[in-house]
Amino acid sequence: MEDMVHVERAMSTQQDIKIKANTVQVYYGENHAIKDVDVEIADKTVTAFIGPSGCGKSTFLRCINRMNDTIDICRVEGDILIDGEDIYHPNVDPVQLRAKVGMVFQKPNPFPKSIYDNVAYGPKIHGLARNKAELDEIVEKSLRKAALWDEVKDRLDAAGTGMSGGQQQRLCIARAIATQPEVLLMDEPCSALDPIATAQVEELIDELRQSFSVVIVTHSMQQAARVSQKTAFFHLGNLVEFDDTDKIFTNPQDPRTESYISGRIG
């Protein structure tokens, strides 16, 4: 049984490269937050970023859809390529990029609107639906994918903020996938959730792998081990080790990785 899982995971890593980062540097003013990160993230896999607090994993994640642009003092050097295209090229509009690279945040942050409007907002502003029927279809599909449809189909007009934390986070996932992105970034999506909601979201992440390349930042090593095929360990702004998840957790090459996994640093 264990072996079969390993085989499946090994297979899944044979995919095409979706995101490729070359010597990425990130500065917050004078602070050199990310140093020389090279990473290749495969399509249709779940890649986990782990590391102690302040190691730069979230910062790097936010570089992939240029959310760091909103921070004035933040400066990014190096290339990040998605499907071979440099997303920091001056011709690239971050708004277009973010439609292609969806994001789910640490704290569930539904808009204070109805469930329907939450999911429909992205498709609306990107013009993905020509009419109401199409929009309804997108909303239903997204909510189904986010494993939320059965719970909310009778109260789509209810406020998104009135749901439980786990439901809110799944609503945020539905909202993110409604724009039909190719990459889904998740910044500690379960850190504000209880264990049951966490299990639901993790199950969902595993299903989302069929359609997207998922990158997840997590504080929980167990979570990384459970959901990801590849794991990257960040420490003090450096990408220390990047390999198959099994290898990172069973046979890490770098002594720092081993210390972190065994709980000696962190």
Added chain:
Amino acid sequence: MTDATANPIPGTASKGKSLLEQDDRTKRRNAAEKRFRAYGIAAISIGLLFLLALLWAIINNGIPAFTQTFINLEVELAEENLDPNGNRSLEDIRKVSTFGYNPLIGAALIAETADIETEVSDGDLTKILSASAAAVVRNYVIENPDQIGETVEFRLLASSRVDGYLKGRVQREDLARDRNLDAAHLDLIDEMVTRGSTERVFNWDFILGADASESRPEQAGIGVSMLGSFFMMIVVLFAALPIGVAASIYLEEFAPQNKFTDLIEVNISNLAAVPSIVFGILGLAVFIQFAHLPQSAPLVGGLTLTLMTLPTIVISTRASLKAVPPSIRDAALGVGASKMQSVFHHVLPLAMPGILTGTIIGLAQALGETAPLLLIGMVGYIASNYPDGVASGFLDPNSAMPAQIYEWAKRADPAYYERAWGGIIVLLLFLLTMNIIAIILRRRFERRW
């Protein structure tokens, strides 16, 4: 070892003591807390006391302004005085000025008081009536020329002294220095009151009417200056709200953080504290002397008050934009909304209650502002009645409620003093209404996340 027991370690002194008994330290702390609470309650009580005293003074002094004494009089509209030609042509009737009516009113008064024994000479009788009485009768005749020759009952304003005497404002002793009225008049009035030919009724003219000259304070009203205030508020609303909100959104959401925007920020905060008279002189220099807009016009007043209100609106708008959690902006940007879409679709609707509240508070502040209006000439006697239309409402000389109150308080006749207090009640009612609207809007549109 013995040393250690003789000098116990600090912090162990209370060890072994009963919890049922407070030690000195705890007692002192509790006493200090009790004292502090007493100070707080005392401070609030003093504040409440002042508030009550203020309200009592305002209501006590101002309520009489809302009622006015009228004298019911049957006036014979004699044809030989009003329409000597007898052809009822309006042109002829108009030729008779109020002077032509005075003898009729005098005769009516003589007839009315014929059976009362009084030392007042017949010619002095009209002093118990307002100087406006003749104009009231004349207007009636011009509107109803067919009534000429009939005897019609009029309700005419009593003079401000008579009104003051019946309200207790004018005492008999005061009349020694009064050239208009003497004790005999008051005896006559007392007799007329017992006969029921006087009436004290709610005075709509005070709320709706125009200001009146010093010779007839009983006729003065705050209505026209209320309209002046209204037109100014329209200008302030439509100038300050868009400018203020646009400036705040730009500064809060789009502007880069640098020395220049910091400077702007500091200056906006400082502008909020600039004395309003400074804005008045700025309005005088810019709008009247430079731009040659009409003097004393509500348009200019509104623009000047806009300058004064802008910092309030900018500050409250920025505060409510800041209060929208950043996670909402992240969420919008995360699904690929542009900066502007995230602001207008998500941030602005959430900030709306705060913006509206700030705007209404700013408007209320502008409504009560007097000093800038002094400098642009919006204070003074407005002889005309209501403006003829919307355009003249903005451009014709007018006053504003607080300026009218200031003007009344300045005049010598105590009847105006009473009206100043009454005006304050009207103004406070407006401010109260605006604040209630602000609270309702905030409650109504507040959304939780």
